[in-house]
Amino acid sequence: MISVILLGAGNVATHLYKAFKSSESVKVAQWYNRSYSSISSYANEVETTDQLSDLKEADIYIMAVSDDSISQLSKDLPFENRLIAHTSGSVSIHDMDKKNQRAVFYLLQTFSKEAELNFSEIPICIEVTEKLNLQFMKDLAAAVDCKPYKINTEQRQTLHLSAVFVNNFTNQLYRIAHEISDTKSINFDILKPLILETAKKVQDMSPYMAQTGPAKRNDKKTIKRHLKQIESEEHKAIYELLTTSIKKTHGVTTHRKTKSIHKKPKNETGH
């Protein structure tokens, strides 16, 4: 049985608490948060505290707190040479105070309090300062049915950036489509199966291979008509920039009569 003490009460901490609680091989020994009110409702099922001096012994202390708080919290911990971990996508493992053994337990998923998550689908990026803790971190991931990946700080920061593209920016494209369809009183539900299929398609096929549409086939007529349809200048700029990006990826020349010698080979950027 792995004993865990959880520090923090945000989305990641709350989802982790639930995942640990439903695991047969993990016991949450204690839950700490600076502000007690956020965790008080759990007081009947787990030991809770707002005092660092109250912290008990455990196999690992997981600091699921904001990026800016990690370094200071690691300094404030009133013990040494135990295993501590943060859950951030961007904070270096070395930003934690070296009086303790350090690790990273970064869950690459989108969290919101409202949405229920299937934990078994979540990749966990693991990093350790002491090699001997690597297997323990993998066991902890396995205990909540997650897939562990050994990822260093630089790679983790790159994943965090990539996640902004596939999650926040993608979601903003959904939002723009919602706005555009609203102007013509179209039910956004009609677009939902396409949204899902687009995400499913790249589970088995590279995004390069999955691409279709007017930009990829350099369908100037459709692109021109779309730009005419778009009312917002901001949406127009996004349409133009992403169309250019697709053309570049797929080696589509923007000048119709450019000789083929100027053409990028089609597979230059392909996988």
Added chain:
Amino acid sequence: MISVILLGAGNVATHLYKAFKSSESVKVAQWYNRSYSSISSYANEVETTDQLSDLKEADIYIMAVSDDSISQLSKDLPFENRLIAHTSGSVSIHDMDKKNQRAVFYLLQTFSKEAELNFSEIPICIEVTEKLNLQFMKDLAAAVDCKPYKINTEQRQTLHLSAVFVNNFTNQLYRIAHEISDTKSINFDILKPLILETAKKVQDMSPYMAQTGPAKRNDKKTIKRHLKQIESEEHKAIYELLTTSIKKTHGVTTHRKTKSIHKKPKNETGH
């Protein structure tokens, strides 16, 4: 039993053929294509032809051909006052020759020859010139387990534009994430659950409500670090434009010390 004659042999035509073939209430009476070689492999299971003059009688003639060919093909059909339909997201219903009764049967989904599709998930946008054909078109959609939506030409063109945002542009964001993660030798598989969860989230929640991340919470430090991490100028421009777009949607001011009177109300653009 609905009898259908299919014209064209592209992705949409091929997927439609398979869907009709597996439906108990539709019979493909004939399959026409200008170039015979594309349909010759089906000759043992359906009547095939490359001659318009050979076309038999049927309840509906579905022209699943390229946008530019629809008008001419509708003129070339050697019969009158029958029901014909195109499958395009952007061509007006009136672009088809009025010697026949006209309809639109637009499947809002991404098609590629490689990917298998679950037809029952696909919304079909239906439009008719003769009201009496509306129920027939709905029955045809139901015959392939699809959900029919009555959508006029202007709405359909708006959907087609919206689809570029949620499908082609979203896929290009996946591609960019693939490129970025490749530079640090990160397995793209790690990002796939996040891609899927992002799409799943908006099935039950508006994209506005689903948004998270540095742009929405105006986390300048992370945004600055991300921009520093990005090597490609093109990716940087996309990062900046979509970050600005998210900020605008969520009423985040770009100047830190702007008084709250200048602040957009948080729910102004929310649903």
